[in-house]
Structures are given as C-alpha cells and as structure tokens.
Amino acid sequence: MRVMKRRRVLVISLIVLAFAMVALAAVLMHVLRVQVVLSGDSDLKVNVGQPYHEPGAKAFLGSSSLPLRLADLEVRSSGKVDTNKLGEYRLKYSANWLFFESSSTRRVLVVDTTAPELTLKGNAEVTINAGSDFTDPGCSAVDNLDGDLSQKIKTNGQIDTLTVGDYVLNYEVKDGSGNTATAKRTVKVVPVKQVSQVNPGHKVVYLTFDDGPSRYTGALLDALAARNVHVTFFVTGSGDPALIGRAAREGHTVGIHTFSHDYKKIYASKAAYLDDLNAINSVIAAQTGSPTHIMRFPGGSSNTVSSFNPGIMTTLTRDLTNMGYYYFDWNVESGDAGRVKTSDAVFNNVIAGIQRHDVSVVLQHDSHGFSTEAVGRIVDWGISHGYTFLPLDETSPQAHQRVAN
Numbered sequence: 001m002r003v004m005k006r007r008r009v010l011v012i013s014l015i016v017l018a019f020a021m022v023a024l025a026a027v028l029m030h031v032l033r034v035q036v037v038l039s040g041d042s043d044l045k046v047n048v049g050q051p052y053h054e055p056g057a058k059a060f061l062g063s064s065s066l067p068l069r070l071a072d073l074e075v076r077s078s079g080k081v082d083t084n085k086l087g088e089y090r091l092k093y094s095a096n097w098l099f100f101e102s103s104s105t106r107r108v109l110v111v112d113t114t115a116p117e118l119t120l121k122g123n124a125e126v127t128i129n130a131g132s133d134f135t136d137p138g139c140s141a142v143d144n145l146d147g148d149l150s151q152k153i154k155t156n157g158q159i160d161t162l163t164v165g166d167y168v169l170n171y172e173v174k175d176g177s178g179n180t181a182t183a184k185r186t187v188k189v190v191p192v193k194q195v196s197q198v199n200p201g202h203k204v205v206y207l208t209f210d211d212g213p214s215r216y217t218g219a220l221l222d223a224l225a226a227r228n229v230h231v232t233f234f235v236t237g238s239g240d241p242a243l244i245g246r247a248a249r250e251g252h253t254v255g256i257h258t259f260s261h262d263y264k265k266i267y268a269s270k271a272a273y274l275d276d277l278n279a280i281n282s283v284i285a286a287q288t289g290s291p292t293h294i295m296r297f298p299g300g301s302s303n304t305v306s307s308f309n310p311g312i313m314t315t316l317t318r319d320l321t322n323m324g325y326y327y328f329d330w331n332v333e334s335g336d337a338g339r340v341k342t343s344d345a346v347f348n349n350v351i352a353g354i355q356r357h358d359v360s361v362v363l364q365h366d367s368h369g370f371s372t373e374a375v376g377r378i379v380d381w382g383i384s385h386g387y388t389f390l391p392l393d394e395t396s397p398q399a400h401q402r403v404a405n
C-alpha cells in the first residue's frame, strides 16, 4: 500500500517536472534570442571602381522583449562585393548560440554616377563670314565605364551660314547608366567687312568686263598696262584662271560673276547661287590670295531671265548685301552682248555713255574680241578729255538698277 502510494507520487512528480521543463524551454525560446545588428545602413551604394568599406555587424544573445544582453556572439559573414562590376550584392551576417540562430542581410549596390567626359574639338565660339562653309569639328566623349562614346554623341542645332546671326550647337552623350554630359558651341555668322561709301568725284569711268577670262583677256591686259589704266573684271570659271591672277597682280579689280553663268542653275535658289559664287571665289582666292566680296549678278540685278524663280533677285540682292557683298550693276552699256558687233560701235556707245554721267560704270565683255579691241581707243579718248579710269572697290558707286524680280 505504501509502495503503491510512493510510486504514484514519483510518477506524478516526473510528469510535473517534464511539464515544467517543456514550459521553461518554451519560455526561454520565447524570451531569449540571438540578435545580429548591422553597423551602418542595410542598403549601401558604392560607386563603381571605388573601394567598398565594410561597416561590419555585431551579434549578442538577448531578449526580444527585455533589455537583456546576456553574451556577445561571434558574427560569421558571407557574400562578396565586386566594385568593378555594376550590380546588386547581398552580404549575409549570422550568429548562433546553442540551437538559437539568426542572421541579417545587407544590400550593396555598385552604381555608376559618373557622367562621361565630353570635350569640344575646336573652339567653343566660332566666327565665320556669311556665305562661307562651316564644318562642325564635333566632340569626343570618354566614359569611366563605357570607354569611347564619341560615336554616340547627339548634336542638336542648325546653322544657316547664309544668314547673319548667332547659332548654338548642343551636344549630348549618355553612358550605359544614363549619366548625361552636355556641351555647346556658339557659331557666329557675321557679315563680311563693310566700308563706308565715298564719292570719288566727277568724270570718273569704271570700265568693267564680264564673262572672262577668255582668249582676248591677255591682249586687253597688255593694252591697259601700256596706258597704266586699271579696270574691273567680273570673272567666271571659263578661260584660263591664270589670267585672273595676272589681272590682280597688275592692279585690276577681280570681282565675282559666278562660276557657271548658267541662269537656270544659279537662279534656282539662294543656296544654288551661293554655291556657284563660292566656286568662283575659290578660284579667285587661289589666284589672288584672297576671296573677294565685289560681285556682279549675271544679267545684272534687274534681270528677268531669273523670273522662272519669282522673287529670287529680291532675295539675293537683299541677302548678299546683308552678308557683306557689294554688287555692281552699270549705267553705261557698250551693247557688246546684243546688237553691237563691231569695235567702232562699242567705242561710240561707250564714249556717248560716259559723257552723260559724272560717274560711269561701263559694261563690256572680254569674251568678245571686237569689244576688247575698242578699249585702247576708249581710254585714249577718255584721258585726253579729262576722264579718270579707276578699278571698282568697296567704296565705289554701285550703279544699282531696279530689281525686277
């Protein structure tokens, strides 16, 4: 009976003890906790190529609800950051105590925040004369990660080299991470140098010769040299260009008359006219050492051969003047491009014409031999009658006719 009772007590005690231990374990599991605390932020960014500084972590055995810190624990970390490669890296920090274990994770982003380097080739400000060519020298771009990005540069902006004004070219380039670099260039289109007009006085004759050089130009230059008289040649791409150089060296004025003298071509548009003008001006520059801004429109500014393109002469006379060109017409006609076919008729027309004007700008063509043959006689008559023969320059009267298109 006593033995029975004692065994029952033992069994009950064991059951109670078991319950107590389970309860204690439950309480411990609930209260005790391994805690891993990151030093620094759980999200870090590091620039590509820069070193990554690991801030580390601490671990201890404590409580989730009480300010308990029972023991420091050792932290094990895993994961790696490659700062030479863009991307997201995860670092894991863990610690354990008996069967209690915990971990924390840090996210490290290797990013590129460095914009490419955009470098202008040439000057940031460029000044060009109206009507001359402009070629954008462009830029180069290098990125810390993507290398040479020069081919990816975008250029915005237009330059109208025919219209005076300030223009801006904007350059932009993006690297693979979207970092943008920009640059800009100002292009100033300026009018060529202007000279104020002066009146050279009375009894002045400007002989002008269009459409050459030709096979008659050499003899004409000889006749003028013999009389020490200087005239003006409005030249084209025909004939021997060396005669242009010779005329300039001998003191004559060389002006532009367009390269092709092809009405359909040159009066098709302002751009077409400028192209043709620039072509002959290059020849002139090569022969004389510099381009000129003295010019005459084929057919004159009052021509109607250009009427297939309404308004072109109004545009050209205005815009070329704004660009700094001086265009000359004439007030005395020799008639050598029309009905007149003899030297005598040319002589008579010119002599009659210059007597009606204080200042004469005479139109002849050195593409016609009968016209150039009259020049010696014209000059001799003029000098003996008190006339002065001068070459045109930027200060000379331009003898403008009324624009009719």
Ligand SMILES: [Zn+2]
Pocket (backbone or CB within 6 Å): 210, 211, 257, 261, 298, 299
């Ligand atoms: Zn002509």
